[in-house]
Amino acid sequence: MAQSDNNTLAVPAEESKYVTVFNDPVNFNAKHPLHSSWTLWFDNPGKKSNANNWEQSLKELITFDTVEDFWGVYNNIMKTCDLAISSNYHLFKQGIKPMWEDPANKRGGKWSIQLPRNKTMGEIDNIWLFTMLACIGEAFEYENEVCGAVVSVRKAFFRIAVWTRSSDNQDMAMSIGRTLKKAANIHGTMEFQSHHDSSSNAGKAWTV
Amino acid sequence: MSTNSRAIPLPSRRAEPGTPIPLDYGTTPGGTIYSSTPGGTRIIYDRNTLLSLRNSPLSRTPPAKLAFVAGVTGASLPHQAGSIHNRSHLNVETHDSGSDDDSDEDSDDEKRKAVAKAQEEEDAKGKLKKGFSW
Numbered sequence: 001m002a003q004s005d006n007n008t009l010a011v012p013a014e015e016s017k018y019v020t021v022f023n024d025p026v027n028f029n030a031k032h033p034l035h036s037s038w039t040l041w042f043d044n045p046g047k048k049s050n051a052n053n054w055e056q057s058l059k060e061l062i063t064f065d066t067v068e069d070f071w072g073v074y075n076n077i078m079k080t081c082d083l084a085i086s087s088n089y090h091l092f093k094q095g096i097k098p099m100w101e102d103p104a105n106k107r108g109g110k111w112s113i114q115l116p117r118n119k120t121m122g123e124i125d126n127i128w129l130f131t132m133l134a135c136i137g138e139a140f141e142y143e144n145e146v147c148g149a150v151v152s153v154r155k156a157f158f159r160i161a162v163w164t165r166s167s168d169n170q171d172m173a174m175s176i177g178r179t180l181k182k183a184a185n186i187h188g189t190m191e192f193q194s195h196h197d198s199s200s201n202a203g204k205a206w207t208v
Numbered sequence: 209m210s211t212n213s214r215a216i217p218l219p220s221r222r223a224e225p226g227t228p229i230p231l232d233y234g235t236t237p238g239g240t241i242y243s244s245t246p247g248g249t250r251i252i253y254d255r256n257t258l259l260s261l262r263n264s265p266l267s268r269t270p271p272a273k274l275a276f277v278a279g280v281t282g283a284s285l286p287h288q289a290g291s292i293h294n295r296s297h298l299n300v301e302t303h304d305s306g307s308d309d310d311s312d313e314d315s316d317d318e319k320r321k322a323v324a325k326a327q328e329e330e331d332a333k334g335k336l337k338k339g340f341s342w
Contacts, residue, residue, distance in 0.1 A: 023217060029264075029265075029266060031266060032253070032261065033251060034251065035250045035251040035252065042277055042280050042281075059275060059277050060275060061274060061275045061277065061280075061281060062271055062273055062274045062275060064271065067253065067258060067261050067267075068261060068264065068266040068267045069271055070258075071261060071262050071263075071264075071266075071267030071268070072266070072267055072268065072269050072270055072271050073270070073271060073274060075262075075267060075268050075270075076270035076274065076281065077274075077280060077281050078279065078280045078281070083280070084279065087280075130255060133253075133255050133258045133259075134255070136253075136258070137252055137253035137254060137255065137257070137258055138250045138251065138252040138253075139252065139254070139255075143250050183255065
């Protein structure tokens with residue numbers, strides 16, 4: 001009793017309990033490695049948002065590199081449909097910040113679509129989930145082109161976007177757009193725009 | 209950390225006679241667990257493979273390092289306990305209420321007030337600070 005405030009959190013000795021698929025093809029518990037490490041970010045800048053202080057509201061939630069750790073995160077965070085208005089989840093490869101200024105995004109662009117909130121409420125969780133699964137599962141032919149993905153919760157719509165490293169190669173961009181649309185069961189027209197054009201409100205480059 | 213020495217298991221895959229060959233048998237993901245090939249082919253998993261791993265005990269465990277953001281991560285999220293949604297509780301925003309700028313398409317005063325109220329209630333309960341343990 002004297003040491004009742006001792007913190008004795010048990011740390012499982014995981015290494016000793018690993019059972020790989022080779023040891024036991026059914027009850028293995030070794031985690032499945034991902035090709036890339038991914039970082040999940042969250043932000044809700046709310047009304048205070050402007051170009052200067054946006055970054056402050058950006059929160060790095062976690063970085064993971066196995067399938068099971070992805071699910072461990074996904075199963076324990078708020079679903080998109082329950083997020084407050086103006087929230088965003090960003091899933092980016094580790095080392096790439098979810099902002100235009102990052103060297104990996106600087107010359108890049110994004111595929112995006114705005115889905116009406118009312119009509120999409122029941123589907124948005126799966127659309128975002130399948131978008132993330134396409135990323136972490138490396139479903140894209142030009143895997144290195146993909147920097148990350150974003151879901152945005154707004155008053156009237158949800159926006160899904162996938163950010164690419166470059167914006168001047170139509171073949172690569174179109175391939176990513178088609179794969180995304182199929183993988184995430186997206187209905188409607190997705191548009192590709194370079195970040196440079198987005199910031200200057202220039203016209204759309206490509207659609208799929 | 210076993211000290212027993214034993215042969216490294218060979219990566220052989222056995223199936224009962226008559227077991228159908230997986231649809232993705234010839235592909236890198238799913239069918240082969242360690243699916244990167246020499247020369248740098250990427251490790252890929254298709255959607256069904258990933259979904260099939262969704263509910264294992266490992267996949268249900270929140271990572272220890274998951275950062276806490278009120279209303280986004282942490283204890284008592286609705287889908288965890290399967291409880292009924294409590295929206296005033298869920299809509300807590302992460303930023304302090306502060307000076308209002310004009311700005312964007314998404315802003316909504318009433319929402320912010322509701323959110324601030326929810327946050328106060330939450331703080332009063334002290335739930336978020338004390339109840340959060342991972």
